[in-house]
Amino acid sequence: MHFSPAPMHIPDGFLSVWVALLFWAVSIPAVWYALRRVGRDLGERQVPLMGVLAAAVFAGQMLNFTVAGGTSGHLMGAALTTILLGPWGAILVLTNVVGVQALIFQDGGLLALGANLFNMAVVGVAVAHMANRTVQRLAGRQPWGLFVGGFMAAWLSTETAALSVALQLALSGTSPANIAIPAMAAVHALIGIGEGLICVGALAFLYATRRDLLASGAAGAAHDKLVWLAGLALALVLAIASPLASTHPDGLERVALQYGFFERAQGYLYQVVPDYSLPGVADPRLATILAGVLGTLLVFGTVLAVTYTRRRRRTQGA
Amino acid sequence: MHHSIEIEGLSYSYPDGHPALRGVSLHIQPGEKVALVGPNGAGKSTLLLHLVGILRGQGQVRVCGLEVGDGNLGRIRAMVGLVFQSPEDQLFSPTVYDDVSYGPLYQGLPEAEVQARVDAALAAVHMHGYARRVSHHLSLGEKKRIAIATVLSMQPEVLVLDEPTSGLDPRARRTLINLLRELPLTMLASTHDMRMVQELFPRMVILDEGQVVADGPTRSLLEDIGLLEAHGLERP
């Protein structure tokens, strides 16, 4: 079942292994640190609050509104959660949501989970926090700050998360940068507007019903300088890297090849064992065909063997 | 003259395969007030959802002369007011005005007309003056009445209610029953409240395990104690 609104969850196989591992290496410390900070800020209530809010974000992604014809807009949740819980709690909540989506619903890969967490739980949250705090600071005490801040937080976090996805795909050599980046940027610029409107609607509801929750969220987050700076840095990096990469796709590929040491290792192996083919078979095409036949036989053989043993076991057990 | 509700041989199974309705047939005339009773899990709520095309099963469902199908859903949803069991589901906007005006606003009616309808709907549920209130802060009884108002503002021909009195204290319940008595609409109410059935609904339909097991005058059905007990009902 797919409730995720936009094409943001990257499945397995689309990121090269080193890109996937790289982003695991970034996300794990971020989540670990969020765990420590949350303990300090939210206190005892943390577990039920974040658990149920995570459920609300997940369920909230089922709420849609028709945009035009068959398309509809949804809620992603990073901005709203960040405003309500503050950035560290939001990182944990979104980690939960994205994790469950990957593990249980196959919305996003397992190996790629590190990258997806980075895009939605780290970039999404940090940028949302930065945007919201900045607007609120500009607005002072006036109420419009809440709504404009919410809109900007939602729009900007959607856009930057999308750029991050595109860059990861380009870095992996999966999608050429000059297509992926503009495409993701354009599509999510529109989707982000829908996100922004929904976020404003949610804030309007909460403003009318439980203004105290909004105040506590903002106060609790106060002005987390670390997250604010991180959000700003991420937004700037993505904003600069994206047009650069999309106009110089070859440059990105060069980077990919340079750091793709697994591909490099493959090159070394070829130097050591040149022109390797099935031993005893000279013609390379014949070798490939034979290997293919062998592989196919192995497939059928394995499946047959497995079903046979299962059937035997069942009749024995019955 | 057409029946307001015509259901013929309706069957429906949940996605996991469990059969919820099995060949249900029901005909309700304009102006009739009918109670739908039966134990939990009988399929009452499921049946009600078919009336506005939220669920679609096999068999025929016609409402106000229109077949419940892809082309007619818009009109049908304007003509059938479905009040859900939990008012929380229906009050999803910040203020009472926003919630009550949703129906006519969605239909694209002009602002003046919307305002007039909201006023009329709130007056009908005796909650004039609540327009600027925040729905979330109201009591359960008030929420239930507002929920009815959200549907009345569409000026429907048929009112369908799912457990209207559940959870209400005696005073709120009495207010609600009086309110329902005043409304001149065709009414179908799913309920466990047998005293309300006796008071308000001259006709009663008993649903059990997805099938209609009885359909007739309330007074005589309530005499049949064996029948009531067989389907988990008690005489009021």
Place this chain on the structure above:
Amino acid sequence: MHIHFLDPYRPGHSPVHRLDARLKLVLALAFILSAGLAPDGAWPAYALWLSLITSAEALSELGIAYVLKRAALALPFVLAALPLVFTLDGQPAFNLAIGPWELAISQPGLERFLSLAFKSWVSVQAAILLSATTSFPDLLVAMRALRIPRLLVAIFGLMWRYLFVLADEALRLVRARVARSGESGLPGIKSGGRLAWRARVAGGMAGSLFLRAFERSDRIYMAMVARGYDGEVRAFPLPGLTGGQWTMLTAWIGLLAALLALAHLLW
């Protein structure tokens, strides 16, 4: 009207179901990792990977059709990689004429695209197998075994518990809105309202859902405190893996590593 059919877990007694959740999680990850590391175009090796996951599916008694059907849902993302077919430099395979344009499809591009699609397809099957044969509580155990912090696992657990409750509420909110979304039938009047209004309504529903979550968490917290919760998450220590399980784990990982080495050597 329950949304419990969302839960992908299908109870059963197959060998895969009975396998320890920790092993299943590690093996699923190892499988996906090995598939990811495989070189492009190593079709015979791919067949072996496919045979591995297919045998596991057969063993699980879920029905291969069931797994493949769910795997198909994950495929649309493949379109994101489609441009590769045209843009990757290399020996041209054939030309495609679409209207006035003529696009050159390169062989390496095609190979890369198909390899990618295959790896993705096979990886998602492993993930489906894992979630369909492992109950959520068991998955929590597996997560703890992977040294995921207890706090995070506790939040996971609570989220799961209320996921279906809140998803149910979300569904009912949507239904209630649908039931009031009618057409006036008057000539010249279009229904639907303005886009901004629709978005605001949807936002209100989201806000309502969040608010209920907040207030529910209050009640949950009080219930937990009433039962002695003091903020610290405690859990039973995990039983260690048996020798047999360790052997199985090493054997399977060894097999995957060997397959990977074979793929790199030959192709």
